[in-house]
Amino acid sequence: MPVAEYINFMLERMDDIIVLTGQHIQLSFIAIVVAIAIGVPLGILMTRFPSISSFILGLANAVQAIPSLAFLGFLVPIFGIGSTPSIVMVSAYALLPIVKNTYTGLTGIDKAIVEAGLGMGMTEQQLMTMVRIPMALPVIMAGVRIAVVMAVGFTTLAALIGAGGLGQLIYRGISMVNNRMIVAGAVPAMILALAIDKIFSFLEKAVTPRGIR
Amino acid sequence: MIRFENVTKKYGDTEIIKGISLEIKDSEFVVLIGPSGCGKTTCLKMINRLIEPTSGRIYINDKDISEMDVIELRRNIGYVIQQIGLFPHMTVRQNIELVPLLKKWPREKRAERVKELLDLVGMPPEKFMDRYPTELSGGQKQRIGVARALAADPDIILMDEPFSAIDPIARTQLQDELYELQQKLHKTIVFVTHDIDEALKLADRICIMKEGTVVQFDTPEAILRNPADDFVENLIGKKRIWKQPEYVTAGDIMITNPVKALPSRTLAQAVEIMSESGVDSILVVDKENRLLGIVTAEDIRSHRDKAKKLEEIYTSNVFTVKPDVSILNVLRLMSQKNIGYVPVVDENNVLKGLITRSTLVNLLGGN
Numbered sequence A: 001m002p003v004a005e006y007i008n009f010m011l012e013r014m015d016d017i018i019v020l021t022g023q024h025i026q027l028s029f030i031a032i033v034v035a036i037a038i039g040v041p042l043g044i045l046m047t048r049f050p051s052i053s054s055f056i057l058g059l060a061n062a063v064q065a066i067p068s069l070a071f072l073g074f075l076v077p078i079f080g081i082g083s084t085p086s087i088v089m090v091s092a093y094a095l096l097p098i099v100k101n102t103y104t105g106l107t108g109i110d111k112a113i114v115e116a117g118l119g120m121g122m123t124e125q126q127l128m129t130m131v132r133i134p135m136a137l138p139v140i141m142a143g144v145r146i147a148v149v150m151a152v153g154f155t156t157l158a159a160l161i162g163a164g165g166l167g168q169l170i171y172r173g174i175s176m177v178n179n180r181m182i183v184a185g186a187v188p189a190m191i192l193a194l195a196i197d198k199i200f201s202f203l204e205k206a207v208t209p210r211g212i213r
Numbered sequence B: 001m002i003r004f005e006n007v008t009k010k011y012g013d014t015e016i017i018k019g020i021s022l023e024i025k026d027s028e029f030v031v032l033i034g035p036s037g038c039g040k041t042t043c044l045k046m047i048n049r050l051i052e053p054t055s056g057r058i059y060i061n062d063k064d065i066s067e068m069d070v071i072e073l074r075r076n077i078g079y080v081i082q083q084i085g086l087f088p089h090m091t092v093r094q095n096i097e098l099v100p101l102l103k104k105w106p107r108e109k110r111a112e113r114v115k116e117l118l119d120l121v122g123m124p125p126e127k128f129m130d131r132y133p134t135e136l137s138g139g140q141k142q143r144i145g146v147a148r149a150l151a152a153d154p155d156i157i158l159m160d161e162p163f164s165a166i167d168p169i170a171r172t173q174l175q176d177e178l179y180e181l182q183q184k185l186h187k188t189i190v191f192v193t194h195d196i197d198e199a200l201k202l203a204d205r206i207c208i209m210k211e212g213t214v215v216q217f218d219t220p221e222a223i224l225r226n227p228a229d230d231f232v233e234n235l236i237g238k239k240r241i242w243k244q245p246e247y248v249t250a251g252d253i254m255i256t257n258p259v260k261a262l263p264s265r266t267l268a269q270a271v272e273i274m275s276e277s278g279v280d281s282i283l284v285v286d287k288e289n290r291l292l293g294i295v296t297a298e299d300i301r302s303h304r305d306k307a308k309k310l311e312e313i314y315t316s317n318v319f320t321v322k323p324d325v326s327i328l329n330v331l332r333l334m335s336q337k338n339i340g341y342v343p344v345v346d347e348n349n350v351l352k353g354l355i356t357r358s359t360l361v362n363l364l365g366g367n
């Protein structure tokens, strides 16, 4: 019974899997935090300087188009091996959905609303913090959600440069031609991605102000 | 006092506002009216500097607004806009207290003000304070819009078609409320509308605009009595009957496409035409559209041979009026002669239109 075999294998390696999952979460989490810390302010900045917005979006798009293995290869000489290049790569990929959604969320607000704010005497900054950001929050969160799911996927590459994570089981499985080992890495990675997607979909609802739900 | 001095606005090469000079007095309710695109909103937004004029100056209390701090200026002018001016992510309370918050009023004073204003616009604070705009009807939203504009007690309030998206019954009520409010508060209000009824009802003075110019700026009575030109006359058109029936002519109110037929039509055809158009009489005209007479459904019923032609049966001695006759005379004619229809013809007897009892009834009913 092959399914039972796979399950048995996973149960035997449970300790390993848990440790690697922990690493995986940690790596993706740090990458996402970095991506948010860069992406959201960048998106806000773009609303102030619309002339640079298409340049930045283009750049983020271009980064996304770099094949991930090649990207990682470029980063190793700069950052060495370990978790740093992995985090750099994953945050670079996660940047696009965050920047894009932040920018479109902030600029997509009804002109009448913006006008009402200005007409009542809000400064640009007050308009940003009191109107634009709260109203754009659901859109920004939707971008973060896409980015997080992507990050969990890309983090499997981290194992290639010795940063650990669930990718380790997968690559070991590939080199040993051991399907059970591949599955033991892939299934938890999938479950992790789905679970995180679910959690963020709740968060997305939670940050949506009641009046615009 | 708000004063425009030779104000123009250009977008590229097109001049949207063509040198407007006018003066709005303190506590005056001024309504800007005119066709879509004539520059009403532009004028309004130049007062709170959401739009800057290309040339000319605007003064508030003799101070050039272009030299004032724009944020300060706006916080001291109430602003109500069409439809969705409320912030959807803020409660009624947060919306209303926004300008006081920007002006850094202490919390207790803001809370008190919110209650006061909700009472003022007839919405019980306990019930509505914590609702979101989506949880309000259109009329309630506009009341909150007005309350919000009043929040910091500004002297000037700008309103851009505040009631245009609201159903007619609620609109009438809001207009009445605004009127009463103004009797109490004596604000200087600049109010934009498309609706001449609204303008006549609310305004101390009406500023009629056309293609970026002011055509006439006067009290409703003066405008009704002495429209400056054909454009104004057209705009106020049928409304004159309300206040100045002697100035309304047959031409203003007649139906311009009455049901008519050539005399060569058979009675059967005439019946068909009448029932199609839902009328009970038909005007008989020749090929040059000159009026020959009238045939009613009753006339036709009394003839059994429906193959007969209209020319054989029509009544030719019809009372008619010229287009420039006052409707008072038309009314008198109708009641004296006990007739329900009066065709309107020009000096060559060419049919221009028709006045029926129901035209008059509708008109008096305000349609």
Ligand SMILES: Nc1ncnc2c1ncn2[C@@H]1O[C@H](COP(=O)(O)OP(=O)(O)OP(=O)(O)O)[C@@H](O)[C@H]1O
Pocket (backbone or CB within 6 Å): B011, B016, B034, B035, B036, B037, B038, B039, B040, B041, B042, B043, B194
């Ligand atoms: N940013 C702009 N660029 C170019 N043209 C503009 C701009 N804003 C307004 N216009 C033009 O200026 C004219 C006046 O606009 P405005 O909004 O003042 O009209 P309005 O009288 O308020 O019309 P409505 O009754 O439809 O609201 C219109 O023809 C409009 O197309």
Ligand SMILES: [Mg+2]
Pocket (backbone or CB within 6 Å): B040, B041, B042, B160
């Ligand atoms: Mg307008």
